[in-house]
Each structure stands twice: as structure tokens, then as C-alpha cells.
Amino acid sequence: MATLGNPLATPYRPFLDAASIVIALYELRHASDGKFGTPAGGGNWTGVVGTLQHEMADFSMDLTVTPGRAEVxxxxxxYIDESLVILSSKPKPLPEYLSVVRPLEGEVWGAIVICVMIWGSVLWMMERLSHWISGRRYLSFSSSMFYGWGLLLEDRPFEPPSSTSSQILVGTWLLVYLIVSTGYKGSLISHLVVESKSSVINSMEELAERGRTQGWVWGVSGVPMTGAYRPFFASSPSPAVLEVYKHIKVLNCSSYPVPTI
Incomplete structure (x- = not known):
């Protein structure tokens, strides 16, 4: 029988015990190249599959079914014992000092800053134009900018603009403030009441994104992928799967403590 790894420490132990009773004698050996089996060219296969293909073993266990292997x-x-899953650390609570900015996405905060700058510039130009026409007082550029921030932060303005057009612009900004403030306060309350945690990984795309933005690393336990998973990753049409495969590391799980269940 051809195999890879230690079958005596797997769920296949009862089958081997039964075989020893019925057959009375069997020989257990590993594949010579230590692989499960991948195409080697010319219709030949490596690893356990090649051992079975060339009749150097009668049967094997724990061999994933693929269309190519089924031909030889x-x-x-x-018997499907498990699927391909992604294991990561448990979600951790997010930093509390970020609670005031977490209710809105970064794009929304950026849009608010840009809108305040544009609104302040328009207010300053309207005030200057009103001054040239009627000689009225006008707000400086810095005062126009702080005027917009003051309305947004609920700081009462020191004095409203004198021109009618500027007052209409301020009224429009107050409407924008009402919408943004209502959404922000409601989201802030929910974030303070319910503890926010880091998101989990549910797809290869998310795993690849974490690697690019947060420096995540990932790997597989034991020997390098030499079986059915390798062509799944290496020939996948998904760019995210190819990126994950490119950065896969082989981990020696014997150096990590594993609790006994």
C-alpha cells in the first residue's frame, strides 16, 4: 500500500487493523519522492499516483479525486473528510481611540474635507464680489474656511455674511450639516454600544488584500503542496488565488503548541 505521512496516527487506523485480520499481511511504504501526485509529462505521474499507475502498489488511502488522476x-x-478552509486568529476588538472616526468610511471623511474647502472658497469669492459691487465688508479667506468648519462642528458662527447670496450659501451648508450630523451621531452611538471587532477572512480576495495592505502572511502545514491543491492554486483563473499561491509559506506545525482534545 502506498501512502504519504503517518497513517497510523490518522482516522484510517481502523481500516488498517481490519486489513491485517482479513489479509493477514500487508506492506506499508511511502512514495519514493514524497509527493501525492502531479503530472510528470508523457502520461506519467509522480508520487502516490505514479506508484499506483505503474503497479508498484495495490491501493492507497487519502488521495483526492481529480479528473486527471481518475484517468490513470x-x-x-x-470519502470527503474535510474541505479547504482558511484559518486565522480570532477577531480582536478595534482600538477605542478610533471610535470617533469609525462611524464614517475614509472616503466619506475625505469627501467632507474637500467639500468644506470648496464651500469656503466659494463663500470667500462671493464675499469679495459683493465687496467690489456694494463696498460691504467681507470675510477673509481663512475666516471663510473656519466658518464652514464651525457650522459643521456645531460652533455658533461669530457673525453671518452680509450679502444675500452668501446667506443662501450658508443656509445650504446648514442643510448639509444636518444630514451629515444625523448620520454620524446615529452611527457613533451604535459603535459605542456594540463593541467593534476586526473583520474575518471569508475569501481569497480578502486574504490577498490583507497581504497587500496589512502585511499578512499565510502558509500550509507540513510538506509543500504536491497534490491536488497545487494545480487548483497554480492554474486558477482568479488573480487573487494566484497571488495567494505566490506567497504561500510551508510551516512546521511541530514547533507550535497544539492543545489535546
Whole structure:
């Protein structure tokens, strides 16, 4: 029988015990190249699949079914024990000092800053134009900018503009402030009441994004991928899956403590 790893420490132990009773004798050996099996060219396969293909073993266990392998070896009934899953650390509470900015996305905050600058510039130009026409007093550029921020931060303005057009512009900005303030306060209350935690990984796209933006690293346990998972990653049409495969590391799980269940 061809295998890879230690089958005596797996759920297949009962099958081997039963085989020893029925057959009375069997020989257990590893694949010579230590691989599960990938195409080697010319219709040949490496690893466990190649061992079965060239009749150097009668049967094997724990071999994933793929269309290519099914052409050279005969599978019995398939037992799916587990699927490909992503394991990561548990979600952690987000920093409390960011609670005041978390209710709105970064794009929204950026849009607010740009709108305040544009609104302040328009107010200053309207005030200057009114001064040239009627000789009325006008706000300086810095005062126009702080005027917009004061309205947005609920700081009572020191004195409203003198021209009618500027007053209409201020009234429009007050309407914008009402909409933004209502949404921000409602979201802020919900973030303060319910503890926010970091998001979990649910897709390869999210994993690749974490690697680019947060420097995440990932890997697989044991030996490098030499079986069915390798062509899944290496020939995937998804750019995210290819990026994940490019940065996969092989981890020695024996150096990490594993609790006994």
C-alpha cells in the first residue's frame, strides 16, 4: 500500500487493523519522492499516483479525486473528510481611540474635507464680489474656511455674511450639516454600544488584500503542496488565488503548541 505521512496516527487506523485480520499481511511504504501526485509529462505521474499507475502498489488511502488522476487510477467510493478552509486568529476588538472616526468610511471623511474647502472658497469669492459691487465688508479667506468648519462642528458662527447670496450659501451648508450630523451621531452611538471587532477572512480576495495592505502572511502545514491543491492554486483563473499561491509559506506545525482534545 502506498501512502504519504503517518497513517497510523490518522482516522484510517481502523481500516488498517481490519486489513491485517482479513489479509493477514500487508506492506506499508511511502512514495519514493514524497509527493501525492502531479503530472510528470508523457502520461506519467509522480508520487502516490505514479506508484499506483505503474503497479508498484495495490491501493492507497487519502488521495483526492481529480479528473486527471481518475484517468490513470481507479477510485473506490470517495470519502470527503474535510474541505479547504482558511484559518486565522480570532477577531480582536478595534482600538477605542478610533471610535470617533469609525462611524464614517475614509472616503466619506475625505469627501467632507474637500467639500468644506470648496464651500469656503466659494463663500470667500462671493464675499469679495459683493465687496467690489456694494463696498460691504467681507470675510477673509481663512475666516471663510473656519466658518464652514464651525457650522459643521456645531460652533455658533461669530457673525453671518452680509450679502444675500452668501446667506443662501450658508443656509445650504446648514442643510448639509444636518444630514451629515444625523448620520454620524446615529452611527457613533451604535459603535459605542456594540463593541467593534476586526473583520474575518471569508475569501481569497480578502486574504490577498490583507497581504497587500496589512502585511499578512499565510502558509500550509507540513510538506509543500504536491497534490491536488497545487494545480487548483497554480492554474486558477482568479488573480487573487494566484497571488495567494505566490506567497504561500510551508510551516512546521511541530514547533507550535497544539492543545489535546
Amino acid at each position: 487510477v481507479e477510485y473506490s467510493r470517495a
